[in-house]
Amino acid sequence: MKPKITLKDIARELDVSISTVSKALKNSKEISKDTKDRIKAFAKFYNYRPNNIALSLKNRRTKNIGVVIPDIVHHFFTTVFRGIEKYANSMGYNVIICISDESFDKEVINMEMLANGSIDGFILSLSAETQRKNDYTHLKELLDQGIPIVLFDRVTEQIACDKVVLNDKGISTEAVEHFITAGANKIALVTTENFFNVSESRKEGYLQALKDNGMTVNQDLILTLPHSLDNTNLITEFFQQNEIDAVLCVNEIFAVQCMSVIQQLGYNVPNDISIIGFTDGILSKYSSPKLTTVAQHGETMGEKAAKFLIDRMESLEMEEAPFKTEIINATLIKRGSTIN
Amino acid sequence: MKPKITLKDIARELDVSISTVSKALKNSKEISKDTKDRIKAFAKFYNYRPNNIALSLKNRRTKNIGVVIPDIVHHFFTTVFRGIEKYANSMGYNVIICISDESFDKEVINMEMLANGSIDGFILSLSAETQRKNDYTHLKELLDQGIPIVLFDRVTEQIACDKVVLNDKGISTEAVEHFITAGANKIALVTTENFFNVSESRKEGYLQALKDNGMTVNQDLILTLPHSLDNTNLITEFFQQNEIDAVLCVNEIFAVQCMSVIQQLGYNVPNDISIIGFTDGILSKYSSPKLTTVAQHGETMGEKAAKFLIDRMESLEMEEAPFKTEIINATLIKRGSTIN
């Protein structure tokens, strides 16, 4: 058991002053080569490492980033997190993570907790409840205090800050057009309740594609599923009661559930009904047939978000750079659940 | 833009001393009700919150826990992490996370980085490379410095610390016996290279079950797959060249891959071949048929690990409590990929 050693310890042992030790270890040329060597050898032997906390206090920066995501079990957030972690680490930052669990209160409490000195900035994707309540005072307050925030994916226009989002609308249009090219004309959409900005955008993209191609919108072909429930029955009804030859799903769970129902009903994927889902996760890769999906490039989003944040934090006080929004281009990965 | 306010600021504004402010905010009865009220009102108005960093420095404890896991995309680690986060937060701790990415170096570097004051203790699952190298000096050093560590899942006997593991061997035996009860007698095992303690234990459990039931071991029925590669061909060969009526897989990816191959080859699951996988993740739930799996109760493991760590950290210096190993009982979730 050898507790951590401090500058003071070294100073005492070597009978010099603390500041001499500090300077010597920083290779200051104020100190004679002789003492420098002595001190360095001693420090090395006892494996001296400066105390991060003391440095944080002195420098008024922690080199920690707070990441707040709604959920860590979802593949998309997981990949974004990876990207953040990767870039942050490469820049010497640690990542403190909080799961809001889609709860407004948890989001607020966790952020306030971290904001009291533990982190230099936040990367955040809004919880469902926050988007539903449409209440962003906690974010405004943090920004007011000078703590930078980067929003990704689940963002809001009501907060002025750097953002990283997907071209949800555009890629949805592209997906639907992929159906149309293959001859589909009874195209369905399976989505979530619409307080999510992303679901909303995806729906817009879907509608846009229909419009651009002179097709009429049939509201019956839009299925809005409630959150966190077993939706199998709803989905089954949906496919029984409607004539459908293609379906766009806003996440991969819906996609794989639809596929399962469709096959159960005796249809063939993709010949009778084609499917495209969002999120190129593990489900999409291991289903049969493999799912055509919208790859959201989560890792790229994460890296970009981290870069935005660190750039802003390190541009010491020349902070008033205008806020940027980076749009990450999703791509369609064509696999077995669509024709072509 | 209103920067954070400090005790000093309050003291200056209210023309009292810093310690008076400090005491007042802690409701010390040394201070007159009058000044307390004045100070509290002011503090509340300016939304004073003590600076965590200063507290950490003073108290020599950060209330941060470092979590090091090999991978965040794997469902199992994700759920364990959830459990850790949940318990830690409820006890007022933050969680700093590092992904070792199965790399020894990343594991070492990250841990050393955090160990310099950023965290009070670690929860860790060993990286593949660390287990392969069998080198744990970094952990020993940290323990030497008085930093507590809790290992989970991927553990080693070479380190004396609290541990949380699964009854891998027992549950594997149980799984194989489930096959046997249903009439199987050509039971295969699909596993990873054996430097993982968990794979090793699962194999032992498999062998034990065969032995207990008077069945002979056929080495041909044990398929060892390399890490991170497309194994489809190996798996296909395996099922073509061997007569098999049941297969136990050490993770759910292998399980779902096997199922896919089996169905491709024209067999029926579970009638021709039954399957059981480890990890009750999303793949198992959304495959068809749904997979019978070993639920590892990751969240429980995480909570338990966090409890071990926090207990030890908070039992100030009466530390020499003996190290405990908690064995979490996995359970078999019977679904469509097995008979019964």
Add this chain to the structure above:
DNA sequence: TTGTAGGCGTTATCAT
């Protein structure tokens, strides 16, 4: 009832 002083570990500035 209030204030002073010292310390947590480090660095920067200003002596000596």
Add this chain to the structure above:
DNA sequence: ATGATAACGCCTACAA
């Protein structure tokens, strides 16, 4: 070339 001092924000034993 080396050391003393102050400061980061907070707490607390001890004075006043």
